[in-house]
Amino acid sequence: MCVVAIGCSKKHQPQTETSTVKTEEKKVVVKKVVKIPVSKVITVDDRAAKKSADGRLYYDLEGRRYWRNYDDGKYYLYNKNMYNNPAFKPH
Secondary structure, three states, X not given: OOOOOOOOOHHHOOOOOOOOOOOOOOOOOOOOOOOOOOXXXXXXXXXXXXXXOOOOXXXXXXXXXXXXXXXXXXXXXXXXXXXXOHHHOOO
């Protein structure tokens, strides 16, 4: 008894006209930005603060500038009303 196995090699397989190519899809991951609440008033040691050209003390924290109130010694987040307020000017 003789068994003959005949198979097709890659050279003899017919080639299809359209080839399939798998492409990887990129998933865009959007991360939510967590907003940290901004404090309006902070307490800072005066040695850590910097002095401006007109003599007022300020402290920068996370990209925000806080100015010293000379009446109570605390630092307040900047607003335009501070410029004319005598409490924020050195005595």
